[in-house]
Amino acid sequence: MNISKWARHLYQPVLPLGKDGRRMTGGEDHIALSRRAAAEGMVLLKNEKNVLPVQKGTRVALFGKAGADYVKGGGGSGDVTVAYIRNLIEGMRIKEQEGKVCLYEPLNRFYEAQVQQQYAKGIVPGLTAEPDLPEDLLKGAGAFAELAIVSICRFSGENWDRTTELDAGRKTSTELSGAEGDLLKRADEVFERGDFYLSAAEEKLIAQVKGVFDKVVVVLNIGAVISSSWFANDPGISSVLMAWQAGMEGGLAEADILCGDVNPCGRLADTFAGRLEDYPFSENFHEAIEYVNYTEDVYVGYRYFETIPGKDSLVCYPFGYGLSYTEFRLTPLDCRISGVDLLKNGSGEYEYEANSGQTAFQRNDAPYMEVLAQVTNIGRFAGKEVVQLYSSAPCGKLGKPARELKAFCKTSLLKPGETTTVRLRVLIAELASFDDLGKICQSAWVLEKGKYTFYLGTSARDTVSLDTALELETDIIVERAHSFCAPAALPERLLSHGTLEPLPIQEDTPSISVWEGLEKAGIFTPDIRARRGEDLLRDRAEDPISLAQVADGSAEFDDFFAQLSLEDKISLLCGQPNTGVANTFGMGNLPEYGVPSVMTADGPAGLRIQPGVGVTTTAFPCATLLACTWDQELVEEIGRAGGMEVKENNIGVWLTPAMNIHRSPLCGRNFEYYSEDPLLAGKMAAALIRGIQSCKVSACAKHFACNNKETNRFESDSCLSQRALREIYLKAFEIAVKEADPWMIMTSYNIINGIRASENKELITGILRCEWGYQGMITTDWWNHASQPAEIRAGNDVKMGCGYPEKVLAAYRAGELTEEEIDNCARRVLHMILRLD
Numbered sequence: 001m002n003i004s005k006w007a008r009h010l011y012q013p014v015l016p017l018g019k020d021g022r023r024m025t026g027g028e029d030h031i032a033l034s035r036r037a038a039a040e041g042m043v044l045l046k047n048e049k050n051v052l053p054v055q056k057g058t059r060v061a062l063f064g065k066a067g068a069d070y071v072k073g074g075g076g077s078g079d080v081t082v083a084y085i086r087n088l089i090e091g092m093r094i095k096e097q098e099g100k101v102c103l104y105e106p107l108n109r110f111y112e113a114q115v116q117q118q119y120a121k122g123i124v125p126g127l128t129a130e131p132d133l134p135e136d137l138l139k140g141a142g143a144f145a146e147l148a149i150v151s152i153c154r155f156s157g158e159n160w161d162r163t164t165e166l167d168a169g170r171k172t173s174t175e176l177s178g179a180e181g182d183l184l185k186r187a188d189e190v191f192e193r194g195d196f197y198l199s200a201a202e203e204k205l206i207a208q209v210k211g212v213f214d215k216v217v218v219v220l221n222i223g224a225v226i227s228s229s230w231f232a233n234d235p236g237i238s239s240v241l242m243a244w245q246a247g248m249e250g251g252l253a254e255a256d257i258l259c260g261d262v263n264p265c266g267r268l269a270d271t272f273a274g275r276l277e278d279y280p281f282s283e284n285f286h287e288a289i290e291y292v293n294y295t296e297d298v299y300v301g302y303r304y305f306e307t308i309p310g311k312d313s314l315v316c317y318p319f320g321y322g323l324s325y326t327e328f329r330l331t332p333l334d335c336r337i338s339g340v341d342l343l344k345n346g347s348g349e350y351e352y353e354a355n356s357g358q359t360a361f362q363r364n365d366a367p368y369m370e371v372l373a374q375v376t377n378i379g380r381f382a383g384k385e386v387v388q389l390y391s392s393a394p395c396g397k398l399g400k401p402a403r404e405l406k407a408f409c410k411t412s413l414l415k416p417g418e419t420t421t422v423r424l425r426v427l428i429a430e431l432a433s434f435d436d437l438g439k440i441c442q443s444a445w446v447l448e449k450g451k452y453t454f455y456l457g458t459s460a461r462d463t464v465s466l467d468t469a470l471e472l473e474t475d476i477i478v479e480r481a482h483s484f485c486a487p488a489a490l491p492e493r494l495l496s497h498g499t500l501e502p503l504p505i506q507e508d509t510p511s512i513s514v515w516e517g518l519e520k521a522g523i524f525t526p527d528i529r530a531r532r533g534e535d536l537l538r539d540r541a542e543d544p545i546s547l548a549q550v551a552d553g554s555a556e557f558d559d560f561f562a563q564l565s566l567e568d569k570i571s572l573l574c575g576q577p578n579t580g581v582a583n584t585f586g587m588g589n590l591p592e593y594g595v596p597s598v599m600t601a602d603g604p605a606g607l608r609i610q611p612g613v614g615v616t617t618t619a620f621p622c623a624t625l626l627a628c629t630w631d632q633e634l635v636e637e638i639g640r641a642g643g644m645e646v647k648e649n650n651i652g653v654w655l656t657p658a659m660n661i662h663r664s665p666l667c668g669r670n671f672e673y674y675s676e677d678p679l680l681a682g683k684m685a686a687a688l689i690r691g692i693q694s695c696k697v698s699a700c701a702k703h704f705a706c707n708n709k710e711t712n713r714f715e716s717d718s719c720l721s722q723r724a725l726r727e728i729y730l731k732a733f734e735i736a737v738k739e740a741d742p743w744m745i746m747t748s749y750n751i752i753n754g755i756r757a758s759e760n761k762e763l764i765t766g767i768l769r770c771e772w773g774y775q776g777m778i779t780t781d782w783w784n785h786a787s788q789p790a791e792i793r794a795g796n797d798v799k800m801g802c803g804y805p806e807k808v809l810a811a812y813r814a815g816e817l818t819e820e821e822i823d824n825c826a827r828r829v830l831h832m833i834l835r836l837d
């Protein structure tokens, strides 16, 4: 690790937080956790004739440059600076030393040399080209080995989307320059048909290997869904491990699974279909640079494939799916619906009860459905199973997805023959749909009359329908909400039968704001404010109340706040200069009032400190892999570990978790996000937030909301129905807010139905704060294109990386902003800081 000149003088030393004064950051314990989590989230997709795990003593040949070119995670702000990365060749060499396998070394040396040569030219991991495999090496490997393992890897990152041949428009419309432009260009060179598919060189390699070996295993070191048709039905490929981008020791975790030291227990967080066109509206992903029409509405991921007629056959591997080296028997034991009496008054709406002030759905004994099931390991290896509960609602007037995940749980490690009992529960209110066109009741969450069926199983498809169902004789209004963020120009949306429903188009479509304050749009550091020096020996009697006094209870917050000038308060709404090892700037910074300058740093795969500072940290597996663990405790543990690294490096806010929905496989940042399903994404994010905030540092859930595409992300308008917004794109955030209370949320760059996310009062104040009761602080994403006064009016508290204090003051003087609006935001910044250690 090279430290840039004077780094030690420019940055502060850190105080170790580990046992016996040891440093935790990038330490053994965290790296071991990273490796353990990595193996927990890898998904075994295929294993014909039990080719895996590799039998002891097997002679193995490792093909594919990806064996040496390990991609630990994606690029951009989600990248992590690490001391080292372990690839599959290294992992398998350890297994060889342990006497488990024999490797064909000439092949390893060939790939290592090839990859090193390409790295030396500045090519980043994952974008190296697949070299031509010399015939003599193939022959040599064929003569030596019984089993071939072929590795394939992919890389993508922030500010650019994955390439696709369906996407002629993108190349002419994107104005990417600089580093991202080069990455995109490189991806286009390497992947002729886009990186969703194999490149010609990869196809050739697979064909060569299949020509020589009977047993071929494929390992996929990727960050997002790729085509699966080439292996799903090919008898020449026996086994496939979806190994994701698994952090700094991902190659070791891959070897752990291949050799049977860990029994795979990951389950897919996304549906794997054969071709890109199989995903709804992927062909239109880059239809326009200015907008994206979310025409598929709520039918995202498995909701699409399991519901829309004729689409089920396109699925190669369903959501929730994954194999194990053992087998399990899942038996429902008991199933009941409780509290239905509360639903039988027949009126259809549950008035607030006089005594409790609550509706039936808000009471502690709110109606729920619960199932008790037994899981037995009936195979030969110890293993873990993921039990999933789905529901289907009556089609009714709104139309419903045929399956929706409602609860899940992962068992502990069960020995062969061992049985455990799991309990899954769903609140009946969570079966409701959002009625945005008033078919039952305008802007309300409704349960339509009819039959609600529950399914227990191990994927969206491998389920049994439970005997206990909920029958409603009348439509029921669960909660009245508001008509917020209505679409202005989305012409139509998909219905459950596969037809399109025209949507009302607003006559006065809002015009997207252009802020004059951004005449110097670009990337600027925050201003450094001058401060007079002071006499350290003077009498301190008339010193102002400091924030520390509020923190220790010796002063009242309101008295503290009353001392601040308007300029002070505006300054709190603007990003503050970096200090220490951070590179994403800070918040707070009123030294005269004892308000610290709290630094932020990126995630989500680990604490990101930019190279050159000299601090390496732990790279955990990418978020999609974490979602595939379906293990909330494990994810919480990672949150705690990451949170301690953040704290140890004197940073107060970790810009993590990123929790946008996997709408299309093409989004360049999918690796940073969890899933196509909002429940899974929300639960995982909530677990991570709990872990982080237990260290008394702030999490920051991002990007709120509908940032599902990177191309033109500052100016792209996500056009979607209120129903899709509420049920899919906001749901994960709602779960995280209600279950884990993130102290900070980051609004996204994009526009939502004509209004920039950070200026969107209906979104921020209406839904997030008023409907969900969120009390925390809100920041923008860095250097967005929105107006800071409009953001303050909307309730977006801080502008990062830098704010525009003079412009805010001018807006106040012009009567465009009230002091109360400024105060509300400033108070929330201070309250966030008060929560930190």
Ligand code: BGC
Pocket (backbone or CB within 6 Å): 077, 158, 584, 602, 655, 702, 781, 782
């Ligand atoms: C990204 C955010 C990140 C921020 C700070 C932005 O470009 O979208 O996810 O936290 O930069 O680095």
